[in-house]
Amino acid sequence: MEKFELDILGCGSAIPTTLHNPSSQVLNIREKLFMIDCGEGTQLQFRRSRLRFGRLNQIFISHLHGDHCFGLIGLISTLALLGRTGNLTIHSVPGLEEVLRPQIDFFCKDNPFRVKIETFDPKKSEIIYEDRSLTVKTIPLSHRVPCAGFLFQEKQKDAHLLVDMVKFYNIPLKELTAIKQGADFVTEDGVVVANERLTTPAEPARSYAYCSDTAYNEKIIPIIEGVDLLYHEATFATSEALRAKQTGHSTAAQAAEIAKLANVKKLMLGHFSARYTDNKILLDEAIKIFPNTILANEGLREKL
Amino acid sequence: MEKFELDILGCGSAIPTTLHNPSSQVLNIREKLFMIDCGEGTQLQFRRSRLRFGRLNQIFISHLHGDHCFGLIGLISTLALLGRTGNLTIHSVPGLEEVLRPQIDFFCKDNPFRVKIETFDPKKSEIIYEDRSLTVKTIPLSHRVPCAGFLFQEKQKDAHLLVDMVKFYNIPLKELTAIKQGADFVTEDGVVVANERLTTPAEPARSYAYCSDTAYNEKIIPIIEGVDLLYHEATFATSEALRAKQTGHSTAAQAAEIAKLANVKKLMLGHFSARYTDNKILLDEAIKIFPNTILANEGLREKL
Numbered sequence: 001m002e003k004f005e006l007d008i009l010g011c012g013s014a015i016p017t018t019l020h021n022p023s024s025q026v027l028n029i030r031e032k033l034f035m036i037d038c039g040e041g042t043q044l045q046f047r048r049s050r051l052r053f054g055r056l057n058q059i060f061i062s063h064l065h066g067d068h069c070f071g072l073i074g075l076i077s078t079l080a081l082l083g084r085t086g087n088l089t090i091h092s093v094p095g096l097e098e099v100l101r102p103q104i105d106f107f108c109k110d111n112p113f114r115v116k117i118e119t120f121d122p123k124k125s126e127i128i129y130e131d132r133s134l135t136v137k138t139i140p141l142s143h144r145v146p147c148a149g150f151l152f153q154e155k156q157k158d159a160h161l162l163v164d165m166v167k168f169y170n171i172p173l174k175e176l177t178a179i180k181q182g183a184d185f186v187t188e189d190g191v192v193v194a195n196e197r198l199t200t201p202a203e204p205a206r207s208y209a210y211c212s213d214t215a216y217n218e219k220i221i222p223i224i225e226g227v228d229l230l231y232h233e234a235t236f237a238t239s240e241a242l243r244a245k246q247t248g249h250s251t252a253a254q255a256a257e258i259a260k261l262a263n264v265k266k267l268m269l270g271h272f273s274a275r276y277t278d279n280k281i282l283l284d285e286a287i288k289i290f291p292n293t294i295l296a297n298e299g300l301r302e303k304l
Numbered sequence: 305m306e307k308f309e310l311d312i313l314g315c316g317s318a319i320p321t322t323l324h325n326p327s328s329q330v331l332n333i334r335e336k337l338f339m340i341d342c343g344e345g346t347q348l349q350f351r352r353s354r355l356r357f358g359r360l361n362q363i364f365i366s367h368l369h370g371d372h373c374f375g376l377i378g379l380i381s382t383l384a385l386l387g388r389t390g391n392l393t394i395h396s397v398p399g400l401e402e403v404l405r406p407q408i409d410f411f412c413k414d415n416p417f418r419v420k421i422e423t424f425d426p427k428k429s430e431i432i433y434e435d436r437s438l439t440v441k442t443i444p445l446s447h448r449v450p451c452a453g454f455l456f457q458e459k460q461k462d463a464h465l466l467v468d469m470v471k472f473y474n475i476p477l478k479e480l481t482a483i484k485q486g487a488d489f490v491t492e493d494g495v496v497v498a499n500e501r502l503t504t505p506a507e508p509a510r511s512y513a514y515c516s517d518t519a520y521n522e523k524i525i526p527i528i529e530g531v532d533l534l535y536h537e538a539t540f541a542t543s544e545a546l547r548a549k550q551t552g553h554s555t556a557a558q559a560a561e562i563a564k565l566a567n568v569k570k571l572m573l574g575h576f577s578a579r580y581t582d583n584k585i586l587l588d589e590a591i592k593i594f595p596n597t598i599l600a601n602e603g604l605r606e607k608l
Contacts, residue, residue, distance in 0.1 A: 014385055015386070016347060016351070017351065018352055040344060040348075043344070044344075047320070047321065048322055064410070070377055070378045074370060078320070081319055082319070095410075098410075102402075102403060106402075107368075
């Protein structure tokens with residue numbers, strides 16, 4: 001299986017603590033790195049993770065609260081000092097250009113690469129990035145400021161041809177693409193050979209959904225339905241449900257409820273409030289509703 | 305002795321590493337905290353040092369390179385989240401207002417305290433802060449951009465009165481201030497009682513000089529003459545002397561030469577290049593010229 005791994009660089013919330021860094025994570029898909037959010041200190045966490053700066057070309061910013069974007073200017077400065085030349089694209093809710101560009105212009109005057117900031121509308125779900133193997137779609141979230149999550153979906157790959165069967169039926173080259181994509185083969189004599197006899201299935205396409213920051217919001221369920229891994233914010237325990245609602249955040253139980261309703265395969269909780277020195281209380285509350293739940297943690301690498 | 309302590313929060317240079325954070329330090333003078341420079345991640349280092357955010361009212365920014373100021377917006381945001389109400393004053397070379405204020409306006413809309421940015425001219429040495437016990441004077445440095453260091457000088461305190469002697473000579477209350485400041489006492493009979501018989505000396509006033517970033521520059525010597533502790537940047541070893549000159553930095557040997565010429569009591573080296581995984585080479589080169597030298601390190605607390 002080709003690489004599809006999530007590295008947690010930070011999973012704390014607004015106030016950084018000695019336990020948790022502010023939000024940032026990196027999805028490594030076949031050695032292409034996709035960063036999601038970039039709180040203060042992200043570049044250092046990136047370095048600790050031993051990921052390679054040169055592999056990072058796309059950054060996704062969910063919303064413009066400091067704990068999700070204050071690390072951008074430091075990261076960009078360091079990339080410039082390291083002599084990067086390739087463009088860097090930042091996908092963001094509107095407004096980043098106005099606050100980040102003046103900093104880049106001031107602090108990175110001799111920047112040897114271009115920073116492109118591409119804006120998306122966080123109110124609708126749409127594909128904002130696509131390459132040969134992946135699409136990234138936005139997930140409108142419900143927070144105090146415009147905010148979106150991101151759904152990373154591997155594209156379905158072709159089935160594998162059974163070489164012996166291809167030879168046995170002497171299948172012409174021009175038909176192989178159709179067969180890899182599911183077609184049956186018809187011999188010169190008009191005999192239909194079922195596709196299942198000619199191929200073995202492709203690896204299933206994997207998917208990852210990032211949902212932070214958000215209040216409980218069932219509207220996201222159709223978008224994240226059945227994903228392999230859902231990262232959902234769980235800033236608070238149920239005892240703080242009112243505070244969660246007031247601040248546009250979720251409790252661990254609410255995150256689990258979403259995971260259950262969306263029938264995801266695994267749930268990872270994150271964006272922990274600084275008040276919890278041990279997040280086990282959040283895990284316990286979630287597991288009662290959705291058993292396959294884990295806690296995010298700095299340094300955690302989750303293979304999909 | 306009242307407190308006069310230096311906490312090193314970061315002593316790396318432009319590229320942060322897993323060994324060193326970018327520049328920041330805090331001088332604790334009688335529980336008033338003075339921050340010098342504020343690279344990315346400073347707020348977290350501050351938290352680790354167990355210093356109290358509420359005691360911090362003055363920040364001094366030597367120059368506008370990212371590794372000396374990217375941590376300001378995160379620190380200010382956190383102070384706002386913690387409910388601070390007292391003003392915060394940032395003393396800086398010109399230009400900070402233009403890059404920091406838009407960030408404060410955008411990210412700290414409901415900021416319950418005011419951030420005052422006071423600008424100084426880094427080309428001259430002048431007092432930019434003064435309170436009952438302290439003055440802070442700028443030290444013009446020689447770097448690629450306008451840059452100044454800071455000299456923190458405790459004010460000379462009054463001598464201590466010897467209570468028994470005051471009683472013995474029946475010295476009137478109104479004369480005591482003059483005596484504490486060094487005057488002799490003249491009795492009604494015209495007998496002169498020497499000040500030394502009436503007082504014990506005050507504790508010596510302490511001083512700390514911060515010089516980063518700078519090329520070798522003998523012009524600073526008269527300003528830092530005889531300080532108790534000099535922090536001088538030592539980005540490079542002597543083997544990189546040319547690179548130091550080209551980039552407006554110093555070698556460890558040059559820092560030691562300045563310490564020796566300025567007759568300081570102790571030298572602390574810092575602002576280490578990311579190329580050194582062990583800074584002992586810098587210490588060794590400095591000690592040959594100025595023996596009372598130590599290396600800065602994150603978490604180091606130096607009492608003056």
